[in-house]
Amino acid sequence: MSETRRGLRCPVRVAFVIGDYPEEEFRRRERAALAYASPEVEIGIVRTPASPFVHGLTPAEVQLAAPAFIAAFRQAEEEGYDAVVPLGTLDLGVDGGRSVVDIPVIAPTEAMLHVASFLGDRFGAIVYHDDLIPLLRPIVRRYGMEEKVVGWRATGFDLPDLSANAAVMAENFIEGARRLVREQGCDVILAMGVTQCPVLLDPAVVEREVGVPVVEGIGAPLRLAAMLAGLHLRHSRLRWRRSRAFDRPGA
The missing domain is CATH 3.40.50.12500 (Rossmann fold)
Structure with a gap:
């Protein structure tokens, strides 16, 4: 990753987490996200098995999806992304994810x-x-x-x-x-x-x-994530204390 004269990251790598959709539906969402890439912002896709793509969505399905999205945030960090955004305005896994990874997790x-x-x-x-x-x-x-x-x-x-x-x-x-x-x-x-x-x-x-x-809820969080990462800003550890549960082997 190169650095600009002002010390800003360039290009910034932002991961977009997409859940388990039928392939054609997945490709639609992938294309929508990649359209927000630019020479300064690289966007990559991380897939996760959880998805709100069901009839009659309830809070139960929303909460059951959170662990899979948190795992996807960890994967994004491990793959070297500077920030991560989950697909969808339910903000799946965001609050927990901010205590697990050290990159910005931006809620749509x-x-x-x-x-x-x-x-x-x-x-x-x-x-x-x-x-x-x-x-x-x-x-x-x-x-x-x-x-x-x-x-x-x-x-x-x-x-x-x-x-x-x-x-x-x-x-x-x-x-x-x-x-x-x-x-x-x-x-x-x-x-x-x-x-x-x-x-x-x-x-x-x-x-x-x-x-x-x-x-x-795709362009706004992706570009905001890129801005925060580019400015080297991270979530406050006073607000989101780092979880050690995910640091154990096999976690």
């Missing part, structure tokens, strides 16, 4: 919320299905941003059904964004589900239609 929803805060004050969130709102609201609350998310909408499809209904989903997403702007004064749209946007729907298309910024 947390990154989206902070990026959106530079762009506006009233956020509108669009999810896949209404049943996911009770899962995502506590994540927003955890980051102290609940008062900024003033409206929620759903496109009406469960995750495994999105690709087969991409055209209708896109129409519903844009109409939901319009309503959030018009009816609730939202000045930023959060794509709270990366398969909707940017995997199947270009955020630039939505921005042109609704006239406000659209922040999504």
Whole structure:
């Protein structure tokens, strides 16, 4: 790895962790992530066997996925990546992972919320299905941003059904964004589900239609991860005390 004159890492290597998806679905997500690479930011893919790609996702599936994602963060660090990002706005394994590895572990929803805060004050969130709102609201609350998310909408499809209904989903997403702007004064749209946007729907298309910024959960965390790693910044060990459980042989 080379160093610039100002001591910043260049290029920065960021790992993107993708769970267990059907191969075509995996490739869609891989392409979406790699599109954010640049001469200064190298993006690599780490696969993990856990995945939220199920009908009727519940908190049980979310918590069961965490150990596999933490293992993937360890793999990324061992492979020499400077930072790591899990796919998906459920922020799978992030809190535990920060106590296990010494590279930045960037949570997509947390990154989206902070990026959106530079762009506006009233956020509108669009999810896949209404049943996911009770899962995502506590994540927003955890980051102290609940008062900024003033409206929620759903496109009406469960995750495994999105690709087969991409055209209708896109129409519903844009109409939901319009309503959030018009009816609730939202000045930023959060794509709270990366398969909707940017995997199947270009955020630039939505921005042109609704006239406000659209922040999504692949580009925002990947580029934020690269920035923190490039500046040699790490998570505070006062906040995330280093776990020794994973240092044992065979752990």
